[in-house]
């Protein structure tokens with residue numbers, strides 16, 4: 830019956846979520862990220878050189894743009910979804926599971942408080 834077939838197609842449409850992002854979407858957001866990096870807004874975000882995640886002062890030149898929701902999971906390159914991040918945090922966030930990332934963050938923040946400009 831055609832009705833049944835139609836329903837199956839709709840269900841497939843609903844399940845089309847982050848996993849089904851195609852390469853074009855990801856490329857587009859990465860490109861937008863590069864554009865956003867050229868803006869005055871972003872320069873203001875990085876001017877302080879303080880990592881959004883761990884709070885460490887790493888210098889403006891060391892800041893990277895980190896997506897709160899990763900592009901690969903459907904995150905957009907918009908002001909509300911990008912933060913200045915040190916390279917350590919950016920790499921860690923990419924590689925860790927959400928729970929591990931939470932633990933990393935807690936640890937990083939504690940360390941920042943202890944260190945207090947020991948450099």
Ligand SMILES: [Zn+2]
Nearest residue numbers: 880883915918
């Ligand atoms: Zn950091």
